[in-house]
Amino acid sequence: MSDDRSRVDDAGAFETRAVHAGHEPDPATGAVVPAVSLASTFAQDAVGQHQGYEYARTGNPTRAALERCVASLERAAHGLAFASGMAAEDAVLRLLLPGEHVIIPTDAYGGTYRLVSSVYGPAGIEWTAVDLTDPEALAAAWREETRVVWIETPTNPLLTVVDIAAIAELAHDRGVLVVVDNTFATPYLQQPLSFGADVVVHSTTKYLGGHSDVVGGFVAVDDDDLAQGIAYLQNAAGAIPGPFDCYLVLRGVRTLAVRMDRHCENARAVAALLTEHPAVAEVRYPGLPGHPGHQVARRQMRGYGGVVSFTCAGGEEAALRVAASTRIFTLAESLGAVESLIEHPARMTHASATGSPLAVDAALVRLSVGIESQVDLVADLKQALDAAE
Numbered sequence: 001m002s003d004d005r006s007r008v009d010d011a012g013a014f015e016t017r018a019v020h021a022g023h024e025p026d027p028a029t030g031a032v033v034p035a036v037s038l039a040s041t042f043a044q045d046a047v048g049q050h051q052g053y054e055y056a057r058t059g060n061p062t063r064a065a066l067e068r069c070v071a072s073l074e075r076a077a078h079g080l081a082f083a084s085g086m087a088a089e090d091a092v093l094r095l096l097l098p099g100e101h102v103i104i105p106t107d108a109y110g111g112t113y114r115l116v117s118s119v120y121g122p123a124g125i126e127w128t129a130v131d132l133t134d135p136e137a138l139a140a141a142w143r144e145e146t147r148v149v150w151i152e153t154p155t156n157p158l159l160t161v162v163d164i165a166a167i168a169e170l171a172h173d174r175g176v177l178v179v180v181d182n183t184f185a186t187p188y189l190q191q192p193l194s195f196g197a198d199v200v201v202h203s204t205t206k207y208l209g210g211h212s213d214v215v216g217g218f219v220a221v222d223d224d225d226l227a228q229g230i231a232y233l234q235n236a237a238g239a240i241p242g243p244f245d246c247y248l249v250l251r252g253v254r255t256l257a258v259r260m261d262r263h264c265e266n267a268r269a270v271a272a273l274l275t276e277h278p279a280v281a282e283v284r285y286p287g288l289p290g291h292p293g294h295q296v297a298r299r300q301m302r303g304y305g306g307v308v309s310f311t312c313a314g315g316e317e318a319a320l321r322v323a324a325s326t327r328i329f330t331l332a333e334s335l336g337a338v339e340s341l342i343e344h345p346a347r348m349t350h351a352s353a354t355g356s357p358l359a360v361d362a363a364l365v366r367l368s369v370g371i372e373s374q375v376d377l378v379a380d381l382k383q384a385l386d387a388a389e
């Protein structure tokens with residue numbers, strides 16, 4: 001866990017911290033990027049006397065640089081890097097004890113749903129899936145045993161926007177922890193701790209890495225005791241990222257702000273095309289004024305992100321045809337990287353939710369809009385939609 005933040009870690013605007021926070025030129029060589037520190041163990045001057053590192057599961061200099069940087073971007077006192085987004089989520093959920101209860105969103109990421117329902121459920125953790133935009137449904141879900149409310153905003157794949165501040169107020173009145181999966185927004189667009197969240201989790205596989213070449217996860221927290229508890233689990237359960245993976249995420253983070261600006265611009269243009277196209281029944285993008293969460297998104301986000309989902313008027317068959325017909329949008333799972341991707345959630349990323357309350361519409365298509373030319377992207381999607389009519 002990294003909390004020995006240097007001067008630059010707190011200073012300057014987001015873009016400056018994204019480039020500089022967490023590391024400085026190497027005093028020995030002047031290298032301007034952190035070294036990929038491969039050592040699994042570190043020499044001690046005497047028993048228990050060392051330079052901050054003993055064994056690399058517990059801490060590693062490259063990981064520490066990443067942890068300081070992303071903690072700074074989330075405006076958190078502590079950051080912890082993990083081997084995947086799911087490993088990060090797992091470390092947070094391990095704080096729950098048998099008999100305790102977690103509230104998750106009805107359209108949580110399929111992997112979150114699977115972890116809660118199929119791994120923690122059988123281990124005695126109670127859970128309820130709730131539409132977090134429905135105050136009455138949420139009011140009915142609280143229990144004496146509720147320990148965590150898990151927010152994802154915007155959600156994967158339906159782009160539901162949840163009011164973090166409103167839920168944090170209700171949760172804190174009950175002594176319940178608020179966890180926000182900030183993967184879709186990234187800290188550039190939304191900083192959940194500033195709205196009262198207690199814990200932020202990320203799949204750094206997505207926008208933070210940004211180049212489809214690394215799998216990683218992250219937890220950011222302000223509270224010292226919570227941070228100690230999660231750091232204990234990071235070391236005890238050991239789902240840590242390797243040094244090169246940490247380096248790749250850190251490299252991605254340095255360009256996060258400029259990439260996100262382009263993702264948002266391109267997604268807006270794609271959403272505009274979809275809104276007008278007759279092959280499309282419904283467009284889900286928080287940037288559209290008609291999106292039910294648009295006003296909340298305006299308040300809590302700097303931009304509306306790079307993911308756009310839509311349902312095809314021609315149902316599942318049309319959705320599959322569109323997904324098979326794009327040339328620049330690559331048919332693939334995942335999101336948040338420089339290249340544009342298209343996928344069919346019901347059969348791909350969210351297949352594990354089939355038959356559950358979290359199952360997604362088979363007519364749904366999800367786009368991760370990349371940073372290519374907006375003109376090319378819109379033309380590609382248009383020809384695929386025309387083919388689906």
Ligand SMILES: Cc1ncc(COP(=O)(O)O)c(C=O)c1O
Nearest residue numbers: 084085086109156183203205216
């Ligand atoms: C919103 C969200 N949270 C968590 C995860 C899990 O992350 P990972 O695949 O890095 O384990 C994903 C992966 O798609 C995701 O989209």
